[in-house]
Amino acid sequence: MWRLSQFSLRIIMYGQSRRPPRPLQPDPTFWRPGDSWVNEEGPRAATVCRRGHPIEITLTVAPSRDLGFCNECGAQIIGRCPTCNIRIRGMETGLVGAMTKYAPPKFCDGCGEPLPWANRQDYIYQLENLLDTEEIDQHTRLLVLEDLERLRTEADLGQDKQVEVWKRIKDRAPGLFMGSATKIVQSLITAYVSQKLGI
Ligand SMILES: [Zn+2]
Numbered sequence: 001m002w003r004l005s006q007f008s009l010r011i012i013m014y015g016q017s018r019r020p021p022r023p024l025q026p027d028p029t030f031w032r033p034g035d036s037w038v039n040e041e042g043p044r045a046a047t048v049c050r051r052g053h054p055i056e057i058t059l060t061v062a063p064s065r066d067l068g069f070c071n072e073c074g075a076q077i078i079g080r081c082p083t084c085n086i087r088i089r090g091m092e093t094g095l096v097g098a099m100t101k102y103a104p105p106k107f108c109d110g111c112g113e114p115l116p117w118a119n120r121q122d123y124i125y126q127l128e129n130l131l132d133t134e135e136i137d138q139h140t141r142l143l144v145l146e147d148l149e150r151l152r153t154e155a156d157l158g159q160d161k162q163v164e165v166w167k168r169i170k171d172r173a174p175g176l177f178m179g180s181a182t183k184i185v186q187s188l189i190t191a192y193v194s195q196k197l198g199i
């Protein structure tokens with residue numbers, strides 16, 4: 001009996017040591033081209049809570065769908081961009097183990113959408129980025145940038161003042177009130193401003 005169990009144990013151990021290595025086939029719905037899913041160059045994947053606390057930052061395999069909640073703040077932990085479903089950019093492979101502080105990206109590098117922990121300032125930065133693709137003359141662009149900067153830096157701007165600023169932006173860069181940009185604008189304005197602007 002003893003002999004038999006020792007024998008079977010050896011079979012189990014043999015089986016484990018001979019298990020073929022994990023196939024190096026990246027999941028294209030999770031990784032981006034140039035990412036690292038083995039010990040090579042490129043970023044690894046991260047899991048982050050919805051308030052922006054990093055949990056795992058050097059993943060080389062896709063995390064499970066149910067990641068539970070953050071120990072620090074209780075927010076849900078996510079491992080994919082909620083918009084396009086790819087990985088959240090983690091630590092660069094070359095920096096793993098170095099005394100470098102990791103900060104989760106504010107925007108998804110796959111689809112450009114803000115991640116859940118992006119704040120008001122980050123959203124306005126995103127509008128500034130979108131403004132670059134608007135077909136408007138440089139003079140108008142600078143005026144819109146000025147107004148966006150105002151919204152970004154003057155947090156206590158009164159509601160009616162905000163309506164005024166947003167109206168100017170809408171007249172000069174109507175593209176910021178169309179398509180995916182609308183979502184960003186809507187998350188930046190109150191119901192009152194939204195009603196006044198008619199969006
Ligand atoms: Zn948290």
Ligand SMILES: [Zn+2]
Binds near residue numbers: 081108
């Ligand atoms: Zn995305």
